Amino acid sequence: MAADPALPTNAVLAEQFELLADLLELDGADAFRLSAYRRAAARIRESAAPVAQLAVDGRATEIPGIGSTIEGKIVEFSETGDMRALAKLRDKLPTGLVDVMHVPGLGPKTARLVWTELGVSSLDDLRVAAETERLRELPGLGAKTEERVLAALAKPAKGKSEGPPRVLLGKVLPVVREVVAELGEHPACERVSEAGSARRRCETSRDVDFIATSTDAPALIAHFVGLPRVAEVVAHGPTKATVTTYDGFRLDLRVVPPEAYGNLLQHFTGSKDHNVALREAAVKQKLSVSEYGIQDTESGELFTSEDEAAVYERLGYAWIPPELRENRGELEAARKGALPDLVELADVKGDLHMHTTWSDGRASLDEMVAAARALGRKYIAICDHARRLKGELLEQQAAEIAAANERADGIQILRGVEVDIRRDGSLDMEDDLLAGLDWVMASIHSGFDAPRDELTGRLLTALDNLNVDCIGHPTGRKINRREPYDLDFDAVLARAAETGTFLEINAQPDRLDLRPSHARAAIEAGVKIVVSTDAHRTHELENLELGVFQARRGWLTKADVVNTRTWPQVRKLMKR
DNA sequence: GCCGTTTTCGGCCCGACTGTTTTCAGTCG
Numbered sequence: 001m002a003a004d005p006a007l008p009t010n011a012v013l014a015e016q017f018e019l020l021a022d023l024l025e026l027d028g029a030d031a032f033r034l035s036a037y038r039r040a041a042a043r044i045r046e047s048a049a050p051v052a053q054l055a056v057d058g059r060a061t062e063i064p065g066i067g068s069t070i071e072g073k074i075v076e077f078s079e080t081g082d083m084r085a086l087a088k089l090r091d092k093l094p095t096g097l098v099d100v101m102h103v104p105g106l107g108p109k110t111a112r113l114v115w116t117e118l119g120v121s122s123l124d125d126l127r128v129a130a131e132t133e134r135l136r137e138l139p140g141l142g143a144k145t146e147e148r149v150l151a152a153l154a155k156p157a158k159g160k161s162e163g164p165p166r167v168l169l170g171k172v173l174p175v176v177r178e179v180v181a182e183l184g185e186h187p188a189c190e191r192v193s194e195a196g197s198a199r200r201r202c203e204t205s206r207d208v209d210f211i212a213t214s215t216d217a218p219a220l221i222a223h224f225v226g227l228p229r230v231a232e233v234v235a236h237g238p239t240k241a242t243v244t245t246y247d248g249f250r251l252d253l254r255v256v257p258p259e260a261y262g263n264l265l266q267h268f269t270g271s272k273d274h275n276v277a278l279r280e281a282a283v284k285q286k287l288s289v290s291e292y293g294i295q296d297t298e299s300g301e302l303f304t305s306e307d308e309a310a311v312y313e314r315l316g317y318a319w320i321p322p323e324l325r326e327n328r329g330e331l332e333a334a335r336k337g338a339l340p341d342l343v344e345l346a347d348v349k350g351d352l353h354m355h356t357t358w359s360d361g362r363a364s365l366d367e368m369v370a371a372a373r374a375l376g377r378k379y380i381a382i383c384d385h386a387r388r389l390k391g392e393l394l395e396q397q398a399a400e401i402a403a404a405n406e407r408a409d410g411i412q413i414l415r416g417v418e419v420d421i422r423r424d425g426s427l428d429m430e431d432d433l434l435a436g437l438d439w440v441m442a443s444i445h446s447g448f449d450a451p452r453d454e455l456t457g458r459l460l461t462a463l464d465n466l467n468v469d470c471i472g473h474p475t476g477r478k479i480n481r482r483e484p485y486d487l488d489f490d491a492v493l494a495r496a497a498e499t500g501t502f503l504e505i506n507a508q509p510d511r512l513d514l515r516p517s518h519a520r521a522a523i524e525a526g527v528k529i530v531v532s533t534d535a536h537r538t539h540e541l542e543n544l545e546l547g548v549f550q551a552r553r554g555w556l557t558k559a560d561v562v563n564t565r566t567w568p569q570v571r572k573l574m575k576r
Numbered sequence: 577g578c579c580g581t582t583t584t585c586g587g588c589c590c591g592a593c594t595g596t597t598t599t600c601a602g603t604c605g
Binding site: 030031032033034035036037039040064065066067069070104105106107108109110139140141142144145267270272275276277278279280282283284288289290291292 | 577578579581582587588589590591594595596597600601602603604605
């Protein structure tokens, strides 16, 4: 049942296969083998189930991209802490060469070349070789390469190809909407859309892509690079430009011919994996897909369309919502007309997690109520931290909520709480008090570094408590700041399903916890999801849409999300 | 190494850009 805590985590496994692929690439191995390892690494990294355990049980091959060879290597690594394949390559190649290969602009071929010809086996060696102008002695390399290498190595984060940091969706979305509006205002602009990871509502983005059609492309591009927010123009051509903004975004605009707008929007929305799978499938239908159109390889005929849905239709698919375009089964579903009818923001009726000045919130209860009502919420749960509601305070808050309900018009205010799940799994509010509340959210706020079995045990104990309605931010991660704690998520799901406890998708921009793969696994395990904001300020109530996007990326329908129901309907669904 | 509405073998997306080149390899998305 429960995963063996000694087994490696998915993140550790994924790293091994990424390293194996890198070393094999340096060794000149077959490119398709490499991409097989990289694909497997990506699937392992994002899997909600503990893949090492699956492999030991002989079930890892159920994951697409993992066959018997890779499963065997996972078992080997789980049992011995290493892989013979890795050891063999480490003997053959200096591991520092992997860092060299990751320097932007270099690659495996160049890294191998500088190693064999100049003995470069680390970033330090590389710097010296560039400084002493020895790189230009090699075929295909010149002074420009040395310049680029030195520039890349001078950056503070040396080594791994960091580039600009990934920006949270919560920061990206407002900029996306403003820029679309600013471009749309220009007289030469006909159509404009966001594309790329922002359009797919990925939790973070490295850059923000836009595409547009225009009666005068150079004029629209000029307007773009002249926007007040632009700090630096990185590239500026007649149909394409890249800029950075004062607040640290990298924006990319392409102006495209209107007749192929649909093809280009499809192409630039991605993801890469989605497009590769789409094109591979198309090849079997004797069709070649690119951003310029769909070419029939026999007749040579080129299909283009202004309409993205028509592009999918030509290939035999229903239009696929961008949030699903990750090659996680959406193509098969779209071919069969079996795509889920994804939940929408407008479906959500209530917000079941927020704080007020009764604990660490910055707005009063009345202010939160007014803001929630303005957003059209029909009910809200006030979930202040239990540790701040000791003694009479709980009663006083109850009175304030009762009074607010008296005044309230069209919104119901629920008495809730957010309890801490302590190290021993107990909660920081007595059961008889919890039983008197409308809604109980239980979360872990401490001891994140504990071993897997301890953290799993804490959650299982909380799930067993009849008064716990929902687990808040169940994996504890903070994007760019804190890894999720080590958890046997399968065991948590099984217990949540068994006890009828909900799990939260917390819509705070840096939490977005559960992640999509976890949310999807939850639904498949029969667990329902609450999407809530955990707002501490009035404007944070608007973050609900971020949670809904995350839910959509997890393939969730309206029925899968608890709080698309009226409060009486939610009440019936609860375990108590 | 993976995988199967042509396949258990023989395929495996498509194009742009860059730097270094007279026709292209390597890298990137």
